[in-house]
Amino acid sequence: MDEKKELIKYFKELGLIVHTNTKARGHQGFFMKNRIDISKNIPEQRIVPTLLHEFAHYVHYNIEPKMNITGGSFEILFGEENPLFEKELFKVTNFVDENSLCVKLYEHKDRIKEKIKEYEDIIKKQYPDFMRSKPFKEFDKYIKKSEAKYLLKYDRVRIVTGFWKKSYKLITVSDIEKDFPDMSESFAAYIRLKSAQKKQSRVSARINKLQKYYKKPNELFARLIEGLYLDKDWVKALAPYTTQKFYENLKAGHYKYLQEVVYKYI
Numbered sequence: 560m561d562e563k564k565e566l567i568k569y570f571k572e573l574g575l576i577v578h579t580n581t582k583a584r585g586h587q588g589f590f591m592k593n594r595i596d597i598s599k600n601i602p603e604q605r606i607v608p609t610l611l612h613e614f615a616h617y618v619h620y621n622i623e624p625k626m627n628i629t630g631g632s633f634e635i636l637f638g639e640e641n642p643l644f645e646k647e648l649f650k651v652t653n654f655v656d657e658n659s660l661c662v663k664l665y666e667h668k669d670r671i672k673e674k675i676k677e678y679e680d681i682i683k684k685q686y687p688d689f690m691r692s693k694p695f696k697e698f699d700k701y702i703k704k705s706e707a708k709y710l711l712k713y714d715r716v717r718i719v720t721g722f723w724k725k726s727y728k729l730i731t732v733s734d735i736e737k738d739f740p741d742m743s744e745s746f747a748a749y750i751r752l753k754s755a756q757k758k759q760s761r762v763s764a765r766i767n768k769l770q771k772y773y774k775k776p777n778e779l780f781a782r783l784i785e786g787l788y789l790d791k792d793w794v795k796a797l798a799p800y801t802t803q804k805f806y807e808n809l810k811a812g813h814y815k816y817l818q819e820v821v822y823k824y825i
Contacts, residue, residue, distance in 0.1 A: 562824060566610050570595065573816055575617065579606070590616040591627075608655075608785045611820070615784040618817045619777055631777035637804045638813075647798035648779035654797060655782045655789065659773045661766050668766070671759045678752035685745040691752070698749050706730060707739050710750050784817070787825045 567577050576594040588609040589596040595613040597606060619626050623635045633644045652659045675691075682689045689695060702708045709716040710732050718728045730738045732754045735747040772778060783805065786794040795802045809818055 562607050563610065566607065566820070566824070569820070570614060588613040592620070608788055611788050611824070612781045612785040614820065615781040615817070616777060618814050619780055621815055622813070626777045630775035631780065633776050636776055636780055637801070637808060643800045645774055645779065647801045648783055649774060650797040651786045651794050652773050652779060652782045654793065655786045659769070661769055664762055664766050668759060668762045671755050671762065675752055675755045675759070678748040678755065681748035682745045682752070685743065695749060698746050701746060705739065705742070707735065707742065707750060710735070711753055714754055787821070791825060
């Protein structure tokens with residue numbers, strides 16, 4: 560019997576319901592109370608690590624029933640609060656799941672930052688004293704009388720005119736020159752700068768949301784178990800203090816059903 564079948568058999572013996580043919584709510588795996596779902600769309604080599612990840616959530620749930628709501632506690636997991644746990648386990652998380660590095664998001668943010676600088680340079684050709692942190696009075700005076708003011712809030716706007724016989728006009732940030740041929744290059748650049756700043760804020764918010772998710776104790780703990788399976792020596796090197804505490808607690812029986820799984824498969 561291979562590892563996947565052995566693990567599933569053991570999980571079911573503990574009373575867990577295990578599904579391997581679902582979409583796992585859009586994730587590779589999903590755990591809720593006494594049920595583990597593994598996505599049917601993940602590669603074969605990801606099934607065992609994902610099973611271990613979700614089983615770690617089950618083990619954690621058994622010693623901290625509210626962990627799904629609170630995100631878990633290092634004190635309950637390891638017997639103490641120590642900033643080393645988050646620091647070391649986030650390194651393990653970066654090894655286990657490259658998505659936690661947010662590389663594409665940071666690259667996207669850097670590209671937006673470059674565009675903002677380009678737009679700022681265009682504005683400063685005509686208005687050398689322009690500063691992003693201060694009101695752009697010349698622009699504010701112009702925009703009050705222009706339909707382009709709607710583009711300060713939205714990148715695409717449909718303008719409706721007429722009462723009985725309505726007509727529609729679409730204006731966009733990308734087509735400012737076509738939609739507003741009388742607008743100066745500086746003012747068009749300023750609208751695009753404001754649009755880019757909104758995009759930058761959305762990307763930053765996405766990064767912060769992901770970081771918050773990945774740094775929850777319950778997620779860090781699950782990726783520790785996953786990482787120990789993938790490369791135990793490397794994880795010990797990344798998180799020496801945390802792995803030492805983990806194995807001490809494991810030997811003492813703190814993690815209940817996890818002991819048999821770790822000693823057999825990791």
